[in-house]
Amino acid sequence: MKNLKIIREKQRKTQVNVAINIGVAQEMISSYENGRSYPSAEVLIEMAKYLNTSTDYLLDLTDDPTPVRLFNRSNLTPEEIEFLTRFEKLAVEDQIKLIGYMDALDKMRN
Secondary structure (H helix, E strand, O other): OHHHHHHHHHOOOOHHHHHHHHOOOHHHHHHHHOOOOOOOHHHHHHHHHHHOOOHHHHOOOOOOOOOOOOOOHHHOOHHHHHHHHHHHHOOHHHHHHHHHHHHHHHHHHO
16 A cells, blocks of 8 residues: 555655544554554544545555546536436446547647
8 A cells, every 4th residue: 555655655654644534553554554454444434535636546556546526416506417317227338428528628628
C-alpha cells in the first residue's frame, strides 16, 4: 500500500493521526504502508474517507487519488433524474453511442 504513505505524507498527516481517526493502532498503519499486512474492508473504507481518496488508490490499483463521487439523486432536477433513468435502461452499446454524441456536442460548443 505504497499510496497510503504517499497520500498521508502529502496531506501532512502522521501515522498516529490516521490511526487515531480511524480507530486502529499506529503500528497497523505502519504495517499497511510496509506491506506486512492489509486492512479489513471496514478499516480500508474508513482510511479512504479520512484521507479523502478511493480504496482503489489506497490498494495501489490506480495512481489517481481522486475519490469516487456518487450522484445523490435528491440534488438533481426532474429532467436530470429522467435522463439518468432512461440512460440506465439503454444497452451498453447505446450508452456508448450517446456519450459519443454528447462529446460531439461539447466539441461543437468550444
